[in-house]
Amino acid sequence: MFYKKRKSRALRFGDILKGYCHTTAVIEKPALDRRFNKYDIAVDFPSFSVLMSPCCQIERGTIALSPLIPIKISFFENSYLAEDLTRINRMMTSQQAVPPKAWLAMTAEERERREAKKMEYAFPYLFVFENNTKLPVYTLKRQKKEKETGYYMVDFKNITKLTCNKIMSPEKAPLDSKILELSVETRKELGDKLASYFGTLAPEDLALLG
Amino acid sequence: MSEEVKEKDKLFNLLKEMWQKGDSPLHNVYSSWEELKKNIEVKDEIESAESPEEIAKSQVRKEKGTGGSAPKSFKDVIYRFDPYEITVRLSPNNEFIAITEVKVKRDFMSYKEKISTKGYHDVEAFYPE
Numbered sequence: 001m002f003y004k005k006r007k008s009r010a011l012r013f014g015d016i017l018k019g020y021c022h023t024t025a026v027i028e029k030p031a032l033d034r035r036f037n038k039y040d041i042a043v044d045f046p047s048f049s050v051l052m053s054p055c056c057q058i059e060r061g062t063i064a065l066s067p068l069i070p071i072k073i074s075f076f077e078n079s080y081l082a083e084d085l086t087r088i089n090r091m092m093t094s095q096q097a098v099p100p101k102a103w104l105a106m107t108a109e110e111r112e113r114r115e116a117k118k119m120e121y122a123f124p125y126l127f128v129f130e131n132n133t134k135l136p137v138y139t140l141k142r143q144k145k146e147k148e149t150g151y152y153m154v155d156f157k158n159i160t161k162l163t164c165n166k167i168m169s170p171e172k173a174p175l176d177s178k179i180l181e182l183s184v185e186t187r188k189e190l191g192d193k194l195a196s197y198f199g200t201l202a203p204e205d206l207a208l209l210g
Numbered sequence: 211m212s213e214e215v216k217e218k219d220k221l222f223n224l225l226k227e228m229w230q231k232g233d234s235p236l237h238n239v240y241s242s243w244e245e246l247k248k249n250i251e252v253k254d255e256i257e258s259a260e261s262p263e264e265i266a267k268s269q270v271r272k273e274k275g276t277g278g279s280a281p282k283s284f285k286d287v288i289y290r291f292d293p294y295e296i297t298v299r300l301s302p303n304n305e306f307i308a309i310t311e312v313k314v315k316r317d318f319m320s321y322k323e324k325i326s327t328k329g330y331h332d333v334e335a336f337y338p339e
Contacts, residue, residue, distance in 0.1 A: 074337040097331040117331065124330040142339075200329065204245075 002086065002130035004181040010170035011058050014182040014190045015051040016129065019174075022046065022067055022160050048135070048179065050154045052194070058173070061165045066154040071128060073140040073147050077101070085151045088128045089189050090121075097122035124197050125156045127190055134179050156197050220306055221289055221298055222247065286310065 011017075026040040046067035053064045076082045078099040080092070087096075094114035095103055103111070131137070131150025140147045167173040182190065201209070229243055284307065285300040297311035 072337055072339065074339075077337070092331070094331055097333045099336050102336045114331070117329065120330045122331045122333050203329070 001183045002186050003132060004183050007178060007181045009175060011051055011055075011063075011167070011173045011175070011178060012170065012181055012187065013051060013053065013055050014187045015178050016068060016135070016180040017049050017051055017065070017177045018047065018179055019177045020049045020065055020162055020164075022049070022065060022158070022162070024160065048152070050129070052154075052156075052159050054191075055170055058167065058170045061167055062161060062163050063167055064159050065162050066156065066159045068129065068135075068152045068154060069158070070138060070140060071149060071151050071153050073142045073145060076147055085128045085149075086130055088123055088126055088153075089186075089193060091119040092122055093119060121193065121196060124193070124200065126153050127156070127193055128153045132180060156194060221296070224309075225289075225296075 022044045024042045024044070026042055027036065028038050031037070044067065046069070048068035049065040050068055051058075051063060052066050071085060075085060075088070078097075080096045081087055094117050097120075098106075098114070106114075129135070129152045135150055135152060137148055137150040140149060164174075226243055283302055285302065285304070287298045287300055289296045289298065295311070295313050296309060297313075299307040299310045301307055
């Protein structure tokens with residue numbers, strides 16, 4: 001079960017919300033003298049957002065959000081992923097992570113190099129949300145291909161801070177903005193993947209740490 | 211060029227050969243040879259084949275005219291870069307004798323395992339926008 005059948009009366013990590021905006025500051029270069037000559041603030045109003053703050057950190061009007069975005073049509077080229085797109089949320093073997101055609105086209109050496117890796121995430125910065133009647137179905141297009149889907153995803157690189165004085169605690173918050181709540185198991189998967197995203201060590205650091 | 215510099219160059223050439231093997235753990239850790247070279251720490255450790263007591267006894271025998279050979283001293287130079295330690299034996303004149311030991315500070319397999327499990331599958335190129 002991907003979503004909880006009955007939503008709780010509180011905001012929880014991983015909730016799908018509506019009614020929030022996202023802002024991104026855009027600069028040309030760092031202003032080392034603290035005088036910005038040029039900057040832009042891009043404001044985006046996605047249909048849905050995902051609450052990325054841990055439950056105990058939802059307080060004093062500040063939360064972290066990431067917009068719910070369409071998935072990539074190319075995921076469907078991998079039959080393992082196409083069968084269940086939420087497999088992207090979990091670790092997989094190197095062969096499962098690659099479209100079968102591409103796997104067969106690889107040199108034996110390349111396959112061997114990839115097979116040396118154990119179970120890993122394929123897209124460490126993405127988390128896929130299962131289709132649900134509360135989420136509209138949309139059509140993906142690429143070249144001459146079209147695919148209808150109700151699956152969405154979040155990209156951890158899109159996480160932004162939002163301030164809203166109506167959100168004082170998980171319970172004291174505008175709960176009518178809450179559309180779906182993840183099941184405990186799915187929320188754990190989201191937490192695990194997010195932790196792995198921020199916790200991945202660079203190979204050079206790993207070598208120094210032994 | 212001093213003997214010491216020559217020996218160091220010789221060792222660098224050996225390491226470079228190891229690094230140039232595309233599938234070596236060294237290659238996975240350091241993206242360029244320059245980066246690897248930067249991380250090499252050199253430590254000289256001069257050791258003698260005989261203990262100080264044996265050398266002293268030998269010296270006494272020599273002085274008394276009862277024979278005895280000159281101390282067979284050599285120098286072990288340890289080149290370190292994580293996670294390896296390579297011990298190179300040099301003569302008193304800094305001539306290369308042999309590599310006597312190559313060791314990993316911790317269990318080699320667990321290191322390799324760490325390298326292969328802390329990353330992610332590099333598949334981005336197979337999934338264009």
